Amino acid sequence: MVEAEAMGLIALGAGLAVGLTGLGAGIGEQSIGAAAIGAMAEDPKFFGKGLLMTVIPESIVIFGLVVALILLFVF
Amino acid sequence: MLKPEKMTRVVVVGTSDALDQTIENLHKLNLLHIIDYDEEEAGFKIGKPGSMASKFSEHLVTLRSIENQLGSEEEAGFDKKISAKELPSQIESTLSELEEEVLKQHNLMRSIETELKQKQDIEDTIKPLASLPLSLEDYTGYQSIKVFVGFIDSNIEDAIKAETSQYELYTGEIEGKKTIAVAVVKEKEDEINKILQNDSTYVEIRPPELTGNPQAALEEMAAAKAELTEKLTNAESELVRLKQEYAEFMLASEEYLTIETQKSEAPLRFATSDHAFVVDGWVPINKYDDFEKTIEGGAGNVYASKLEDEEVKDAPISLDNPKAVKPFELLVDTFATPKYKEIDPSLILFITFPLFYGFMLGDTGYGVLLIFLSWTIMSKVKSGGLHELAIILLYSAFSTIIFGIIYGEFFGAPLFNMVHHGAVETGILGIYGPHIGALQLPVHRFASVELLLVLVFGIGIIHVTLGLLLGIRNVAIEHGFKHAVTEKLCWLMILFGGIMAIVTAMPAILGGGVLNTHDPVFASGIVFGIIGIILLVKGEGVIAIMEIPTLLSNIFSYARLLAIGLSSAGIALAVNTICRDVLFSQGGVFIVIGILVLIFGHTINLLLGIIGPGLHSLRLQYVEFFTKFYEGGGTKYDPFGFIRKYTEE
Numbered sequence: 001m002v003e004a005e006a007m008g009l010i011a012l013g014a015g016l017a018v019g020l021t022g023l024g025a026g027i028g029e030q031s032i033g034a035a036a037i038g039a040m041a042e043d044p045k046f047f048g049k050g051l052l053m054t055v056i057p058e059s060i061v062i063f064g065l066v067v068a069l070i071l072l073f074v075f
Numbered sequence: 076m077l078k079p080e081k082m083t084r085v086v087v088v089g090t091s092d093a094l095d096q097t098i099e100n101l102h103k104l105n106l107l108h109i110i111d112y113d114e115e116e117a118g119f120k121i122g123k124p125g126s127m128a129s130k131f132s133e134h135l136v137t138l139r140s141i142e143n144q145l146g147s148e149e150e151a152g153f154d155k156k157i158s159a160k161e162l163p164s165q166i167e168s169t170l171s172e173l174e175e176e177v178l179k180q181h182n183l184m185r186s187i188e189t190e191l192k193q194k195q196d197i198e199d200t201i202k203p204l205a206s207l208p209l210s211l212e213d214y215t216g217y218q219s220i221k222v223f224v225g226f227i228d229s230n231i232e233d234a235i236k237a238e239t240s241q242y243e244l245y246t247g248e249i250e251g252k253k254t255i256a257v258a259v260v261k262e263k264e265d266e267i268n269k270i271l272q273n274d275s276t277y278v279e280i281r282p283p284e285l286t287g288n289p290q291a292a293l294e295e296m297a298a299a300k301a302e303l304t305e306k307l308t309n310a311e312s313e314l315v316r317l318k319q320e321y322a323e324f325m326l327a328s329e330e331y332l333t334i335e336t337q338k339s340e341a342p343l344r345f346a347t348s349d350h351a352f353v354v355d356g357w358v359p360i361n362k363y364d365d366f367e368k369t370i371e372g373g374a375g376n377v378y379a380s381k382l383e384d385e386e387v388k389d390a391p392i393s394l395d396n397p398k399a400v401k402p403f404e405l406l407v408d409t410f411a412t413p414k415y416k417e418i419d420p421s422l423i424l425f426i427t428f429p430l431f432y433g434f435m436l437g438d439t440g441y442g443v444l445l446i447f448l449s450w451t452i453m454s455k456v457k458s459g460g461l462h463e464l465a466i467i468l469l470y471s472a473f474s475t476i477i478f479g480i481i482y483g484e485f486f487g488a489p490l491f492n493m494v495h496h497g498a499v500e501t502g503i504l505g506i507y508g509p510h511i512g513a514l515q516l517p518v519h520r521f522a523s524v525e526l527l528l529v530l531v532f533g534i535g536i537i538h539v540t541l542g543l544l545l546g547i548r549n550v551a552i553e554h555g556f557k558h559a560v561t562e563k564l565c566w567l568m569i570l571f572g573g574i575m576a577i578v579t580a581m582p583a584i585l586g587g588g589v590l591n592t593h594d595p596v597f598a599s600g601i602v603f604g605i606i607g608i609i610l611l612v613k614g615e616g617v618i619a620i621m622e623i624p625t626l627l628s629n630i631f632s633y634a635r636l637l638a639i640g641l642s643s644a645g646i647a648l649a650v651n652t653i654c655r656d657v658l659f660s661q662g663g664v665f666i667v668i669g670i671l672v673l674i675f676g677h678t679i680n681l682l683l684g685i686i687g688p689g690l691h692s693l694r695l696q697y698v699e700f701f702t703k704f705y706e707g708g709g710t711k712y713d714p715f716g717f718i719r720k721y722t723e724e
Contacts, residue, residue: 048410059628066634073524
C-alpha cells in the first residue's frame, strides 16, 4: 500500500516536472518566436539566429524531462 | 569536402572594342563571380549598359505582365529546345501581337463582368416586384400619384387609412418576406412616407425604369445573363488556348530575354575608362586555366590574371561535396552560408542527421514506409529543395530500419520474441533476437531507459566535443591559437572537468553517501574545470560565467533523442493495444473498426514521426552542434552566366 502510494507520488512528480516546465517554456518561447519570425520576414538570413534564440527557453523542459525520466526509471 | 571550393581572385582587363565579345565569353563560361565596381578608383567609371539593354528589359516587362495575366507557371520543360538565333525576330513580332490579344480578351472579360453585374442588380430589384400584381411601368411616371414599394412585416393599412382614403394597397410575399406597394395621391406623399419610415421593418425598393410583366422581365434577365456567362467562358477558354499555344514561346523568350538583359547590363558592374575596361571577380582555382584560355583566346586585346596574394577572406562560397552529401548542403545553407575559411559541416550532417533521426524513430515498419514515401517524392519532383529533402529522408529511412532492428520494433509490435515478466511474448518473426557481440537484440526501448539515457548523454558529449574541436580549428585559423584556447578549448576543459566531477560524485549523491573529495578523478576534474573557467574569464570576461550552465543544458538536450523515440513507440504501442485487446477480441463489426483505428493511428504516428525526429534531429545540429564552431555569413558563389533550359545557341 505504502509502495503504491509512493509510486503514485513519483508519477505525479514526473508529470508536474514535464508539464509545468512545458508551460514555462511555452510562455517564454511565444514572444521570442513571434519576434524571430518578424525578423525573418524582413531578412531570411536571421533564420539561424532566430532559431537559436527561440529554443533558449526550451532547455528548461529538457531539465524537466530529465528529472521525470530519472524519477520514473532510476528511483 | 569539409571545406568550400578554393577560389582565386581574378582581374580581366581589355580594350573597349573587345568588351562585347568578352561579355559573351564570360557569360558562356558561367565561372566568374563578379565583384561590382563601385567607382573607388580615379579615372575609372561604371560602364554603360549595352545599346539594346532598355529594349530587352522593356520586352521582358511586357512578357512577364502577359505571363501574369495568363497565369503561366513553369512547366517541367519540353523536349525541343528553341534556337536562340531565331528568337529575336519572333519576339519582335509575336510579343506585341500576343500582348494585344491578351489585353483584348482581358478587356472583353472585364466588360462582360460589368454587364453581368448590372443585370444581376436589376434582377435583384425586380424579384420582389414579381410577387405584386402590377406591371413594371405601373410604379413610375405619374403626375398626381406616388407609389411606395418595399418589404414590410407589420400591417400599416390602418395607419394609411387614417391619413387618407385615396389610396390603393397591394401586398405579396416572396421567400418568406412580405412585400407591399402603396399608391397614394401626391398631396399625401410626405405623410405616408413618414408612416413608412417610422416602421422599423420597412425596407424601400427602387423600381427600375422598365416596362412589362416583372415575371417576363425576370426571364429576360436570366436569358441575358446566360448569354453573357457563355461569352465569359469563351473568353476564358480563349485565354487558356493562348496560354497553351504560346507556352513554349513564352518560356523560351523569357529565358532569352533574361540572358540578354544580363549580358547587356553587365558593363554596369565593370570599371571602364574611355578605351579600356576592367572586371574584378572570383573563379574556382581549378578552373582558372580554362577560364584564362577562353577569355584571352576569344577576343582581341583581353588579358586575365590571378591575384595570388589577395586576401581570400571575402571569397564567394561554393560548397564542394561528393554527390551523396550534396543534399545536406541545403540544411547548412538554411542556417547560414559558411565563411571561406570555415569548416563546411555538410559531411558531418550526412552522418549525424540520419543517425539521430533513426535513433529517434527506430521502427522497421515506419522505415519501409518512409523509403516508399521518399522514393515517390524523388520520382515526382526532379529538382529543387523538395527533391533534396526527399533524399535526406531516404537516408534517414534506412537508418530508421537499422535502429528498428536494434529496438526490435515493427509498427510498435515486437519483431523478435521477448521474455516479459517471465512470459514469452512472440514477435513478428517468431525468433529470438541475435547476439551481436555482447549485445543481445532487441534492446527494447521501454525496458532499457536507464541504459539509453546514459547512451544519449554519451552521444551528446561526443557531438558537442566534436563541435568544440572544430571550433578550435576555426578560431585557430582565423585568429590564432591563443584565441582558440580562451574561446573554445576552455569550454572543452570545463566540459570534461565537469563530467569527471559529476560522474564520480553521482553515486554518492544518489545513494546518500559521503562524497569522497580525495578521489583523484573528482579532484582533477574540479581542477580541470577551474582552469577552464579561468581561461574563459580571461578570454571573454566575467559575464561569460553566466554561459556555463548552457553547457549542461546542451548535453541534457540530447535526452530528446530518447524522449521523442519513447513517445513515438508509445503511441504505436497504444494503437496496437487498443486494436488487439479491446476491439479485435470482440469480433464482428469491431474488427473493421479495429482495422480503421490501426490505419488511422499509425498514419498519424508516421506523420508525427516525420516531423518530430526531423525537426529535433535538425535542432540538435543547429543549436547544440553549430553554435560550437559555426559562424557563417559568407557570400554564395553566383557566377555570371545562366544555365539554359529552354533555348540553345
